[in-house]
Amino acid sequence: MATIELNAVEKQLQEALLNQEYEQVQMLLEKNESSIRPIYQSIFKASLAFAAGNAEQVWRNIAEGLQIDGNNYELYMMLGDYYAGYNLQQAYLCYENALFYCNVEEDRTQIQAVIDNLTEQGISVPKAGIVILSYNLLDMTRDCIESIRKTTPDSAREIIVVDNASKDKSVAWLKQQKDIKLLCNEENCGFPMGCNQGIRMAEKESDIMLLNNDTIMTPNALFWLRMGLYENDQVGSTGSVSNYVANGQAVIENGKTEGEYLTFAAKNNVPMETPYVHKASLVGFALLLKRCVLEKTGYLDERFSPGNFEDNDICLRIILSGYRNVLCKNSFIIHWGSKSFGKVPQKYNTLLETNQKKFFDKWKLLDLTSENYLEIRMDLLDIMTKYHAQSSTNIMTVGMGCGTTLSYLQARFPHDQIFAIEQQPYLAQISNQIVDTVCANLDEWKGDDLAGAFDMILVNETLEFTKNPETVLKELVKMLKQDGKLLIGFFNRAFYERIDENIGQDILFDRNSMQKLLANVKMTVDDWMGIQPLEIPEQEQKRIQKVAAQNPMLRQDDFVAMQWICIAERQRDDIKFGDKMVVCMPTCGHPNVIEDVLQHCAEVYKRYALDVYFYDSSKDEETKKVIENYQAKGYDNLYYVAVDPEMPVIDKFENIYLLKGIQKKYKYMWYLRERCWCEEKTLKLMYQAVCEDYDLVFMDVGHPESKEEISICNNANEFYHRCGDYATSMDTAIYNVDTMLGNQFDLAEFHGKYCLNQRRGFLFFLVILEQLSKKIPPTICLLAGNQVTIYHSVLGHSSWGDRRIWIWGKNWIGANEKLPVCYKNKEEVIKRTASLPWILGDKDGLIELHRKGILTPEYYEEIKIFWEQVSDIPLVVLKKIAYGIN
Structure with a gap:
């Protein structure tokens, strides 16, 4: 294929390619990179990838080239060759676009020959009949039509304008245009009827694009819409992204200039790895409908005149006919927005409410409600994002209705595999066109076939409506991977609108009952997140406090949020600390604190075989009784060590560092305050660390935002500057017994250097940094991120604040x-x-x-x-x- 203005190196590469001297091409590319223009680097690299049969690399090189120049016909020709191996209709579209951009006559002849060959084989793509409604706003209509002419080939479209009785000069201008089909209504027929008139004027085979007249078509926007429409036979409609549009289709802020939007479009309207998002509906400002699907579903429903919800309605009919509505993220069209309806906001809002009611009345047999069809749960998406793994994830959702929120989830995590369970058949049918959805009665659901398949499961306001929530949860938990997370959304047992004598009787769960339910199915709560906070008047707050005080099952903040999200993890039974680590807790005269701590952590510590020694210098035996009570219940990992109440505090600390009273040898020792504990999520990271050899394992709680949960530091001074502030706490350090304590710890030398009797408050800090300074180099394992949390009993307190x-x-x-x-x-x-x-x-x-x-x-x-x-x-x-x- 001929090219123009190639430099010497580029000509040499072209000749080598024509002669199939691929090793020579590779060598020239490597040696002369700076002499080859970036666009031609992409072309030559794609040619090499074609020769090597590496289709993935071909696509990647073409995509890189089109990001440099989205109008390069050679790249569209190569893209057509790429798609020829997968989808001949998409290949046809690429060749058509190549012909549109090509101005070299010899090459145009070759491209046309390829298109003619496909046509002879019966391969082609219908035009897009672009239907535009005009009602005054001549300047906008003219700009819209001119943008279509500039950016699309004649062979790809026909322009149809229905004027709804404009009173400005629109009709006169439109009648002068020779390349449009025009219908002039004597009265304003509204959007749905006007669009239907335009559809009937289009060529019989044409696909239909509904396009607002307050839009600007950008280069390649229609091309990528058509590529999406012919991605496969399941696609019934495609829609564009824009600057002014709802439904998750906005990709850049509104209010910029046309030039800024065109610059954005040049970078956006290019090949993307994951360009498609399946949607319950698409906004009708720029909506491309496959003609064969439209003939099955019927045209726009004119009951929605003058406009609004006709696009939701047609998209729903497309889904119920077994097709999909697909948002094409690489098709950006400028939308100035609401230039007709938006002139009278109150009238527009009234119309919106009226047509919304018409929509749900029409589809009431499907049990459609605004909650399960229109509601977009961005709060749930944000919570899922917080707990989402860095890599691709398998996600199961339960009770997400029509799947509107799922389309946002799909857009946010395009590389994830997302599935859904829905109990209502019609809702499941709609959701299934967005993500793979199973219709099932949760009370009869069995999780065995999908055991261990999912990283995350989201249960949205569903458990309240099952006969046996515990049984349902057990089946769902089966489907979690070993470290999988379960997110459960449920309404408050009582929020302030329901405060009365029968408080909470109509709602099954509060946080207390949910925690017990999860414990029964071997799940551990990681976090509680309240969403949709309410504004509570002062008088109502007093009433809340009174009711909450009378009902110990309720907490005051249960009234503050409309809904709770519980994030839980599947309990691990394979982690056994054994002799890998021991916890040592000094205590004195606080049996209530020890009782409170054990209520939170005793179960998981036992399950993980984590031994805990309580060094008690109390003058009574109350703390001993607490420990013995747990031991009698089978907690054989808890040990009691009596300490002389008269023993100086510094000596008590040293006894622990020397592991006196410990019955066996451990690899690591965690020195922990009596009021502290950690949950399962932190223990999992600890276990990974103590299975390796480090001088110190440090819980870097000062960096909860860290994405690197486990990292290694081999420099004592770096550790000092990163973690010195939190090294002042005795709870953050886990010591290697052999390298940091025991024979390695010279107590006499340490006492003499630091005068501990005067400075015992920083004993732990000094021990850590003194011992690390002797290691060349030290090996320090840092545990950071939001999984690392040390909890404190509300019954304990610090004694040095004053x-x-x-x-x-x-x-x-x-x-x-x-x-x-x-x-x-x-x-x-x-x-x-x-x-x-x-x-x-x-x-x-x-x-x-x-x-x-x-x-x-x-x-x-x-x-x-x-x-x-x-x-x-x-x-x-x-x-x-x-x-x-x-």
Whole structure:
């Protein structure tokens, strides 16, 4: 095929290709990349891929080239050759587009010959009969028609205009146009009737495109719409994306200039890996209908005149006839929007409500409601996004109605496999044209055939309406992969609209009953997420508090959200910590805290064979009784170690570091405060870590946004700067017994260096960083992300809050200064940590200390010498607080 203006290297490549010297082509491409224009790099690479039979690479190279120049006829010709192996109608469309852009006569002759050959074989694609309704707005109508002429070949379309009694100069201009079919109504017949008139004027075989006159056709927009329409025989209609459109079809913000939109279109209207989204409906501003499907379904329903919901109606009929409505993301058309209906907003809204009622009245036998057909649950999509894995995922949804929300889910995760279960037959039929949907009675559903198939299952407001929710959940859980997540949406048991004497009787679940239900099916709750918050008047809030206080099953925040989403994970039975890790918890005189902690974690700790030792220095035996009570119930992983109540705290800590009282050898030790525990999601990550050899496993709770859940650090100073603030907590570190403790831990040397009797508050921080400084290099495993969470009992509390200025000023500075020299820029860690809001970085906290009589003028004079080292709050502000100056 002839080309123009090739440079010397490009001519050499072309000649080598014609001679089928493919190794020479590859060598020239590699050696002369800078001399070959990017568009020709794509063409030559695609040619090589064709020769090698690598269809995937062919498509990729063509796509790259069209992103550089979307009007390159050679690439469309090659794209036609690519599709010739898959879909001859799509190949025909590509050759037609190549001919449209080609201005080299010799090449035009060759392209036409290919098209003629296909036609002789009976392969062709009908024109698109573009039906435009005109009602005044001549400038817009003219711009719309001119854009069609500029961007589409004559062979691909015919232009049909129905004028609905315009009163400006529209009719006069339209009558002068020789390439359009025109019908002039004497009165405004409305959108549905006018479109039907236009459809009847089109050629018998033409597909029909309904196009608003307030649009601008962009290059290749119609081409990709037609490519989508002939993707397969199941497609009944295709729709474009735009700047001004509802239904999830908007892809760029409204309000830009035409030039900006055309620039966007040039980058958008190109081959895409996943260009199609199946939809329950498509907006009629730019809707392409396959003629053979339209003849089966019937034309637009004129009961919806003057307009609105006729597009929902025709799309629903397409689905019920067994076809699909497909959104083509690579077809962008500019839409200025609502230039006719939008002139009178109130009238438009009234019409919208009226036609919506007509629509649901027409289809009431299908049990269609605005909730199961129109409602788009973006809140659920956002929650699924939060818990979605980075890689492609298998998702099962239950109770999503017609699947409107599923089309958004499909658009958000185009590489996922999405399925649905729906109990109502007609809703399932509609949903099935969006994603693969099974119609089934949930009370009879069995999950065995799909056991272990799904990464995520979403159950949307469905369990409330089953006879036996526990049985249904058990079958659904069977379908989860080992680490699969279950998302359950359910209405509040009671929200403020239902506060009365019979509160909650008409709703099955609240969070408490849902938690018990999940425990029965071996699921662990990861998170509760309330959605659709309500504005509650002050008087109503008081009423809520009263009712909630009288009913222990309810919590006040149950009234604040209309619906809850519970995120749960399938329980693991294959994780056994055994001798891999032991938990050591010092406690003293807080049996209620220990009881509360065990209520949250005892079951999962036992299931994971995680041994826990309680070092108790209480003066009574109440804590011992709590432990013995659990031991009597079969919790043989819980151990009690009595500690002399008179033993100094520092000695008690050292006994734990030396693992005194421990009955067997463990690989790792987790030193944990009495009021803390973690859930199953965190234990899973811990288990992965302790199965390997590290000096330290550190729960980097300071970086919950991290996408890398497990990472390795081999530099003590880097660890100090990343995690120094959270290393001050005893709960975050899991020590390798052999390399960090035991014989490796010289207590005498440690005591002498850090004067622990005066600085015991930072014992854990000092142990970690002192020991890591001796490892060359250290191996530190960091556990981060939203799966890493340490929970605290509401019954426990910190005892040093009122002393924090001195602790974090004097002692914290001293602890850092005594660290080995391998730790650099210590002042940065000192200030960043102490300036955290809950330490010394919050003015309200300091005001509270002044109110308590702690932060006094005298105290200010003592601490001002180090204040600027530990806080971003200016010294002058601290002084005003201390002196009580407003």
